[in-house]
Amino acid sequence: MVCFSLAIKSFSQTNRQTVYLEQDKCGFDEILARSLLKMFGDHWGYDYDSLLVDLQRWGESPYVSVDSLGASVQNRALWELTITDTNEVKPKRAIYIHARTHPGEVQGFWVTDEIINLLTSESDFAKFMRRKCVFYIIPMYNPDGVELEYPRENAHHVDIESNWYAATVEPEVATLRNRFIELMNSGSPIEVALNMHSAYACKRYFVYHDPVGTSPAYSVYEKLFIGDVRFYYLFGIEPWNYFVSWKTGTPLKYPESWFWLNYSENVMALTYEDINCENAGNYGKTAAAIIHGISNYLALENRTVVVDQIEPPVNFLLEQNYPNPFNLSTTISYYLPGRSEIVFRILDTRGREIKTIETGWQETGYHEFNWQATGLPSAIYFYQLTVAVQKNGAIRRISMVKKCTLLK
Ligand SMILES: [Zn+2]
Incomplete structure (x- = not known):
């Protein structure tokens, strides 16, 4: 039983474009x-x-x-x-x-x-x-x-x-x-x-x-x-x-x-x-x-x-993009525990900025956007969310980075 389901998984992964078996x-x-x-x-x-x-x-x-x-x-x-x-x-x-x-x-x-x-x-x-x-x-x-x-x-x-x-x-x-x-x-x-x-x-x-x-x-x-x-x-x-x-x-x-x-x-x-x-x-x-x-x-x-007896999330969260690898278009989502000033960038594998996607103030909660990687070659990229946080009167910047793969 276990072996059978593993076989299905690897098969569907290698043939994702043509065959999909409902898991x-x-x-x-x-x-x-x-x-x-x-x-x-x-x-x-x-x-x-x-x-x-x-x-x-x-x-x-x-x-x-x-x-x-x-x-x-x-x-x-x-x-x-x-x-x-x-x-x-x-x-x-x-x-x-x-x-x-x-x-x-x-x-x-x-x-x-x-x-x-x-x-x-x-x-x-x-x-x-x-x-x-x-x-x-x-x-x-x-x-x-x-x-x-x-x-x-x-x-x-x-x-x-x-x-x-x-x-x-x-x-x-x-x-x-x-x-x-x-x-x-x-x-x-x-x-x-x-x-x-x-x-x-x-x-x-x-x-x-x-x-x-x-x-x-x-x-x-x-x-x-x-x-x-x-x-x-x-x-x-x-x-x-x-x-x-x-x-x-x-x-x-x-x-x-x-x-x-x-x-x-x-x-x-x-x-x-x-x-x-x-x-x-x-x-x-x-x-x-x-x-x-x-x-x-x-x-x-x-x-x-x-809201009673419930703890809303207290941390920032940057989620893995979907789908990944992707062909031109992928969805990226993140969570802000408070109203925050953000910068969202795409970087190459050497950390150089390719593109700034989004900047400015955003409200508490989930944010999601679709990234169209038009004009970019197949490669590994990083996406980076930087959030400015006020702590003890000083501004600190927190950065989160994840890797994604563009496959054309
Ligand atoms: Zn069930």
């Missing part, structure tokens, strides 16, 4: 999956009975209602929580979250569990989100797989993550698809749909869809969404270009494919991958980043009002 976004590793099952205990430490106990507890909250949407192959209920403040104005902004499609990826559930804790709490932020939004959450989308201890599949041995365009879809897929259609036709259609997994690659990331499989406009929204979440957990969640999928078109497989093909730019539908290895943890921080990110993305309110 498994969860980075499934059978040997690791078995050892994690041993480590976490039966059913990866959280089974269908654990869910029934929690449903009882969650259902006691005045902001939660619990319903069964349908049944799995082995007739277990697919439970959905609705979390909102029912006294408040409508229409509400709707967010859909479903977790544990792949039963072995229990960390995606633990993040979801912390999302439920956050949204049912009495914090000002939770009250605000309940007033403005309605959250629909399925904590365990594949209960049969959890009970049977199949890391990836349902009781029919089908991966219901990629069954959305099969000739005959599984009952779990049919149930969720019908629910999505019902909500999309309601007065509060879904605007954000998150599909909670966790990755054997031991990183936290969103699965970004290339504009080839979506649209240029949608890819900008994706970057905005991922940037909004990362703002609250900068060094915990990878940048948007960590995992790029759909480079050759829309694969007829996933819930995100279904959303894209039916509702295009109207729904921000993304897979989130939490960490599935010994380094797992920080579920509360991750959950808070996701919900604060959603609040910013939907422009629910001024960012400064809703």
